[in-house]
Every structure is written in C-alpha cells, then in structure tokens.
Amino acid sequence: QQQVKQSPQSLIVQKGGISIINCAYENTAFDYFPWYQQFPGKGPALLIAIRPDVSEKKEGRFTISFNKSAKQFSLHIMDSQPGDSATYFCAASWQGNNRLAFGKGNQVVVIP
Amino acid sequence: NAGVTQTPKFRVLKTGQSMTLLCAQDMNHEYMYWYRQDPGMGLRLIHYSVGEGTTAKGEVPDGYNVSRLKKQNFLLGLESAAPSQTSVYFCATQASSGYNEQFFGPGTRLTVL
Numbered sequence: 431q432q433q434v435k436q437s438p439q440s441l442i443v444q445k446g447g448i449s450i451i452n453c454a455y456e457n458t459a460f461d462y463f464p465w466y467q468q469f470p471g472k473g474p475a476l477l478i479a480i481r482p483d484v485s486e487k488k489e490g491r492f493t494i495s496f497n498k499s500a501k502q503f504s505l506h507i508m509d510s511q512p513g514d515s516a517t518y519f520c521a522a523s524w525q526g527n528n529r530l531a532f533g534k535g536n537q538v539v540v541i542p
Numbered sequence: 543n544a545g546v547t548q549t550p551k552f553r554v555l556k557t558g559q560s561m562t563l564l565c566a567q568d569m570n571h572e573y574m575y576w577y578r579q580d581p582g583m584g585l586r587l588i589h590y591s592v593g594e595g596t597t598a599k600g601e602v603p604d605g606y607n608v609s610r611l612k613k614q615n616f617l618l619g620l621e622s623a624a625p626s627q628t629s630v631y632f633c634a635t636q637a638s639s640g641y642n643e644q645f646f647g648p649g650t651r652l653t654v655l
Contacts, residue, residue, distance in 0.1 A: 439582075462640070462641045466644075471648075472648060472649070473546075473632050473634075473647050474646050476644070479641075479643075481641070519584065519585065523640070523641075524640070525640040525641060526639050526640055527639055528573055528590070528592050528636075528639040529600075530644060532584050532585045534582065534583060534584035535584045
C-alpha cells in the first residue's frame with residue numbers, strides 16, 4: 431500500500447516558470463515531511479523538510495506548503511532553472527519511527 | 543570524509559549467480575538501509591538495520607539477505623540472482639529515528655541476464 435502518493439508523474443516547465451509537485455498521505459501519525467532531489471546517476475539528497483506546526487517553509491527558490499486538514503503537501507520551485515531538472519521524491523515519517531515512506535517520484539524537466 | 547560509499551558501482555550477473563553489495567559509512571550513523579529503484583516504482587525498502595547486529599525486513603525483502611556485523615558496514619546479498627532483481631540499489635544511513643536526514647550512497651547498477 432502506497433502511503434505517500436505523488437502527482438503528477440512528470441512535469442515539463444519553461445525556464446523561469448514555477449514547478450509544483452503534490453503529495454498526499456493517509457497516515458495521520460506522520461509529522462515529518464521531507465523532499466529529496468535526485469540527479470541522474472546520483473543518489474537522492476535531502477532538499478527541504480517541514481513539520482506540521484507550520485504551513486509553509488521556504489529555502490531559497492524552494493517552498494513546501496503543508497495542508498494538514500487535506501493531508502497534502504507540495505513542493506514549489508520558483509524561477510525554475512535547467513539545473514533543477516531532476517527527480518523529486520516526497521516522503522513522510524514520524525518521531526520515533528525508523529523508516530521513511532517515499533512517494534514514487536516525479537521527474538521535472540526545465541527547458542531553456 | 544567519504545560519507546556513504548557503495549561497492550561495486552556496476553555489475554552484470556547471470557541468472558542464478560550470487561553476489562554481495564557493500565555499503566560503508568564513516569558518519570557513525572546507527573541506522574542503515576537498502577533500497578532498490580526501478581522506473582515508475584520509486585524507492586522501495588529492501589532491508590534495514592537500526593544498529594550493529596540487527597536487521598529487519600522492508601517492503602520487498604524476498605530474494606535478498608543482509609548483515610550488519612560492524613556498525614559502519616551493511617551488506618546486501620543476492621543468493622541466486624533473478625532478472626527481476628535488475629535494478630539500481632541505494633544504501634542510505636540515518637543518525638537515529640525521527641526527524642533525521644537520510645544520506646544516500648551513489649548507487650549500484652545491477653543487471654541480471
């Protein structure tokens with residue numbers, strides 16, 4: 431059973447545009463929501479993470495928006511650049527848990 | 543510091559052959575994980591370990607075995623490789639449970655013919 435569901439599967443964005451990737455979860459015990467970024471031929475790396483005590487977290491051009499009542503969170507990439515072309519995974523966990531539940535990933539392609 | 547390293551980077555096996563993938567870390571992290579990544583399937587957890595001498599099954603453990611004899615090493619074994627095990631394998635480490643980042647290795651691309 432997929433605990434975290436990502437949409438859309440792939441995204442093509444023009445340079446300078448906004449990329450938006452959505453994730454939905456079912457388990458209300460989740461209280462930690464990271465996003466991982468993976469470039470071709472590399473392992474995933476943590477990009478940004480949020481706890482549900484805030485509805486939004488911003489780091490540079492990357493923003494997580496969190497909607498607890500809808501059990502959804504999203505990643506926004508502002509002013510998308512070709513260097514942002516990668517696969518993005520959302521994930522979820524909770525304090526005391528030793529595993530991350532990953533979404534299936536979303537491939538973002540930013541065209542010049 | 544090397545972080546998380548994986549050996550080998552690439553491997554081609556014939557059906558029925560065995561092999562061991564090695565993950566090594568120098569971050570003194572307690573937790574270690576083995577994932578496989580397949581197109582459209584995301585990252586699927588094979589086995590994990592919460593400390594030296596302990597292992598546990600993940601989502602897709604069948605056909606794999608693991609060992610964590612030393613804190614810094616986590617081995618993934620395939621006793622009798624099958625074409626369905628063709629995949630990219632990632633090792634990851636985490637300091638402890640909860641709100642902690644997982645650090646991934648560079649991956650091993652395995653092809654089983």
